[in-house]
Amino acid sequence: KNQVEQSPQSLIILEGKNCTLQCNYTVSPFSNLRWYKQDTGRGPVSLTIMTFSENTKSNGRYTATLDADTKQSSLHITASQLSDSASYICVVSGQAGTALIFGKGTTLSVSS
Amino acid sequence: DAGITQSPRHKVTETGTPVTLRCHQTENHRYMYWYRQDPGHGLRLIHYSYGVKDTDKGEVSDGYSVSRSKTEDFLLTLESATSSQTSVYFCATESDKKALGYNEQFFGPGTRLTVL
Numbered sequence: 001k002n003q004v005e006q007s008p009q010s011l012i013i014l015e016g017k018n019c020t021l022q023c024n025y026t027v028s029p030f031s032n033l034r035w036y037k038q039d040t041g042r043g044p045v046s047l048t049i050m051t052f053s054e055n056t057k058s059n060g061r062y063t064a065t066l067d068a069d070t071k072q073s074s075l076h077i078t079a080s081q082l083s084d085s086a087s088y089i090c091v092v093s094g095q096a097g098t099a100l101i102f103g104k105g106t107t108l109s110v111s112s
Numbered sequence: 113d114a115g116i117t118q119s120p121r122h123k124v125t126e127t128g129t130p131v132t133l134r135c136h137q138t139e140n141h142r143y144m145y146w147y148r149q150d151p152g153h154g155l156r157l158i159h160y161s162y163g164v165k166d167t168d169k170g171e172v173s174d175g176y177s178v179s180r181s182k183t184e185d186f187l188l189t190l191e192s193a194t195s196s197q198t199s200v201y202f203c204a205t206e207s208d209k210k211a212l213g214y215n216e217q218f219f220g221p222g223t224r225l226t227v228l
Contacts, residue, residue, distance in 0.1 A: 004154065032214045043116075043202050043219030044155075051213055089154070093214065099170060100217065102154030 023090035135203030
């Protein structure tokens with residue numbers, strides 16, 4: 001069964017610290033992997049999209065990595081800010097024409 | 113959220129009543145989607161549309177119907193709402209012009225529906 005698992009479920013860090021969120025997937029065939037940020041009460045917003053041939057992609061303080069061999073991805077947040085408090089959702093796209101598969105998300109809380 | 117609006121943003125209704133949620137886009141995107149988001153679950157696809165009057169079922173379509181009479185509008189209807197349909201509903205759009213081999217989905221702000 002195609003699944004996307006994220007860890008940890010939740011995380012609390014101090015402002016200014018770095019953190020890494022994990023995503024493992026069993027989707028096959030694989031097309032691309034996306035990370036979304038969802039603020040409370042808002043819709044998800046795309047951070048990065050990586051295809052099979054890409055193993056890292058950055059968007060400001062956010063850096064995503066992808067290991068297609070082990071079917072793992074991570075999202076690294078550098079020098080966290082209070083505004084980084086949100087849910088981060090890993091999403092995998094399989095073959096063309098099939099639905100996106102969403103992880104349950106990791107809830108990040110950044111405290112001062 | 114830019115270019116996608118959902119209405120209403122919040123709604124409380126009673127079991128057995130019909131409910132229609134509206135998604136409006138100004139991006140002229142071909143594809144539109146309805147998802148629901150519940151605690152302990154990832155976003156789950158309800159229905160999607162690949163053009164005017166062209167729709168298909170998603171993973172959790174039971175109890176829901178959709179209509180798309182114009183490119184910009186995609187309606188989700190609960191014919192007879194049940195408490196299990198209490199959820200946050202998100203609309204998403206996607207163009208048919210692939211960039212780098214994939215299409216990006218853009219999400220609306222969501223509608224919080226409570227069925228009592």
